[in-house]
Amino acid sequence: xxxxxxxxxxxxxxxxxxxxxxxxxxxxxxxxxxxxxxxxxxxxxxxxxxxxxxxxxxxxxxxxxxxxxxxxxxxxxxxxxxxxxxxxxxxxxxxxxxxxxxxxxxxxxxxxxxxxxxxxxxxxxxxxxxxxxxxxxxxxxxxxxxxxxxxxxxxxxxxxxxxxxxxxxxxxxxxxxxxxxxxxxxxxxxxxxxxxxxxxxxxxxxxxxxxxxxxxxx
Amino acid sequence: xxxxxxxxxxxxxxxxxxxxxxxxxxxxxxxxxxxxxxxxxxxxxxxxxxxxxxxxxxxxxxxxxxxxxxxxxxxxxxxxxxxxxxxxxxxxxxxxxxxxxxxxxxxxxxxxxxxxxxxxxxxxxxxxxxxxxxxxxxxxxxxxxxxxxxxxxxxxxxxxxxxxxxxxxxxxxxxxxxxxxxxxxxxxxxxxxxxxxxxxxxxxxxxxxxxxxxxxxx
DNA sequence: GATACATTCAAAAAATCTGTTGAATGACAT
DNA sequence: ATGTCATTCAACAGATTTTTTGAATGTATC
Numbered sequence: 001x002x003x004x005x006x007x008x009x010x011x012x013x014x015x016x017x018x019x020x021x022x023x024x025x026x027x028x029x030x031x032x033x034x035x036x037x038x039x040x041x042x043x044x045x046x047x048x049x050x051x052x053x054x055x056x057x058x059x060x061x062x063x064x065x066x067x068x069x070x071x072x073x074x075x076x077x078x079x080x081x082x083x084x085x086x087x088x089x090x091x092x093x094x095x096x097x098x099x100x101x102x103x104x105x106x107x108x109x110x111x112x113x114x115x116x117x118x119x120x121x122x123x124x125x126x127x128x129x130x131x132x133x134x135x136x137x138x139x140x141x142x143x144x145x146x147x148x149x150x151x152x153x154x155x156x157x158x159x160x161x162x163x164x165x166x167x168x169x170x171x172x173x174x175x176x177x178x179x180x181x182x183x184x185x186x187x188x189x190x191x192x193x194x195x196x197x198x199x200x201x202x203x204x205x206x207x208x209x210x211x212x213x214x215x216x217x218x
Numbered sequence: 219x220x221x222x223x224x225x226x227x228x229x230x231x232x233x234x235x236x237x238x239x240x241x242x243x244x245x246x247x248x249x250x251x252x253x254x255x256x257x258x259x260x261x262x263x264x265x266x267x268x269x270x271x272x273x274x275x276x277x278x279x280x281x282x283x284x285x286x287x288x289x290x291x292x293x294x295x296x297x298x299x300x301x302x303x304x305x306x307x308x309x310x311x312x313x314x315x316x317x318x319x320x321x322x323x324x325x326x327x328x329x330x331x332x333x334x335x336x337x338x339x340x341x342x343x344x345x346x347x348x349x350x351x352x353x354x355x356x357x358x359x360x361x362x363x364x365x366x367x368x369x370x371x372x373x374x375x376x377x378x379x380x381x382x383x384x385x386x387x388x389x390x391x392x393x394x395x396x397x398x399x400x401x402x403x404x405x406x407x408x409x410x411x412x413x414x415x416x417x418x419x420x421x422x423x424x425x426x427x428x429x430x431x432x433x434x435x436x
Numbered sequence: 437g438a439t440a441c442a443t444t445c446a447a448a449a450a451a452t453c454t455g456t457t458g459a460a461t462g463a464c465a466t
Numbered sequence: 467a468t469g470t471c472a473t474t475c476a477a478c479a480g481a482t483t484t485t486t487t488g489a490a491t492g493t494a495t496c
Contacts, residue, residue, distance in 0.1 A: 007402060008246070011242035011243075011245045014245055014311060014314045015244070015245055016240075018240040019236075021236035022233050022237035022239075023236075023237075024226055024232075024233045025229075025454095026233070027236070028225075028226070039473095040472070040473060041472070050456075052456070052457080052458095052473090052474080053455055053456080055473060055474060055475090056454080056475095059474080059475095065313065065316070066313065071462090071463085073463070073472095074462085074470090074472050075471095075472060076473060082313065082316055084316055085313055087312070088306075088310060088312070091302070091308075091310075092306060093232060094305070095235055095283065095284070095302045096235045096283065098300055098302055182228060237483095257442080258443060259443085269442080269444095270443090270444080270445090270485080270487080271486075273442095273443060273445090274445095275484095289492090291493070291494065292443085292492090292493055293441095293442060293443085294442075294443060294444090
């Protein structure tokens with residue numbers, strides 16, 4: 001750490017924050033944390049990392065100011081330190097989506113239904129929720145649902161969806177949502193349901209964005 | 219590049235964008251490019267880098283989709299690929315500023331006058347510009363001024379300011395600006411002028427933000 | 437065409453980052 | 467106290483990055 005000009009010191013500090021975003025595993029962890037607090041163990045399992053490795057990534061992000069943690073008994077729970085972090089991740093996605101041909105290809109291949117139907121906007125859904133005209137479907141895993149979800153949402157994790165189609169009404173419109181703008185769960189759920197003749201659309205973005213928009217949650 | 223799940227591939231792509239922001243020199247280059255197009259040579263000189271090194275950093279950022287370039291005669295001019303990149307950098311600064319104690323210290327030490335006087339908002343300045351009540355002072359280097367500046371602004375680069383105080387009116391308010399929220403030029407100019415009895419305030423942020431806000435430029 | 441110039445490429449050394457291992461820490465339960 | 471559990475630390479090998487050097491590329495100018 002040679003003593004550079006204060007200006008370069010400042011740039012170096014901001015660069016630390018950016019570096020903390022600069023790894024696939026860390027972005028995956030951040031998406032999980034966008035849902036709410038999680039223990040190291042839960043994050044490691046979801047992201048497919050060893051405990052030690054997850055711990056390292058978490059420590060790095062905490063140092064960079066992206067995360068905060070608190071102790072709860074034996075566990076340590078991590079969370080995003082500030083809503084501004086969610087903004088930052090969103091800005092990153094926006095740039096990546098627009099400018100990276102490779103991302104577009106992946107998105108085009110995997111999210112092929114992407115433009116098949118316009119997503120429902122949060123405002124629209126909030127309005128129609130009040131009128132009770134719509135069934136809201138949360139396709140995230142049960143624990144993420146338990147940690148917070150949209151009002152009146154029913155939870156059918158994606159992998160159970162095929163065998164629980166009867167739990168959904170065929171005559172009402174279904175709106176599916178999951179974690180956020182690049183979460184595939186709702187896309188796949190919508191594709192599956194559409195194949196079975198349901199009237200289904202996706203919610204724009206996901207639960208974290210709904211909550212961040214100040215709309216009611218349960 | 220092992221073939222991971224598409225999801226992790228997507229994260230890896232976004233991580234590339236973040237990595238491209240993850241170096242002090244690159245953030246410095248980005249701030250310079252926020253002013254407008256620049257040649258490799260100009261960027262290398264300003265950032266204190268060798269040509270080859272600057273070229274490498276630029277190539278990396280172009281690959282990540284942050285920058286675009288075009289040839290103009292012998293030179294190659296780089297620019298930000300998209301306004302979304304400016305948003306991303308702004309989001310990064312916001313997170314860094316809020317969450318990094320070290321940044322706060324640097325800012326507190328170097329930008330000590332920061333809170334001495336509230337900056338003038340863009341709206342305020344735009345309004346008062348119409349009434350002709352205010353002198354706008356651009357303290358960036360002459361070439362950056364030439365590439366674009368606020369209407370009616372006069373250009374006195376910071377290092378010339380001390381010997382050109384007579385060019386400024388003492389009875390009217392002066393509003394100084396420079397490159398952006400973490401540019402020190404306007405802070406130092408304001409401090410200097412205040413010491414000499416001028417009525418001076420800073421504009422919030424800088425030229426790129428003014429332009430991005432859709433306000434008129436020359 | 438030959439030359440000058442701005443930029444990029446290629447290669448290599450130095451520095452940094454990643455993921456694994458096994459030991460250390462700190463809190464809870466017996 | 468002792469044991470257990472979740473997490474962190476320390477250290478290491480392997481992989482990436484960063485920077486420098488000198489040569490190569492492609493454009494304009496003579």
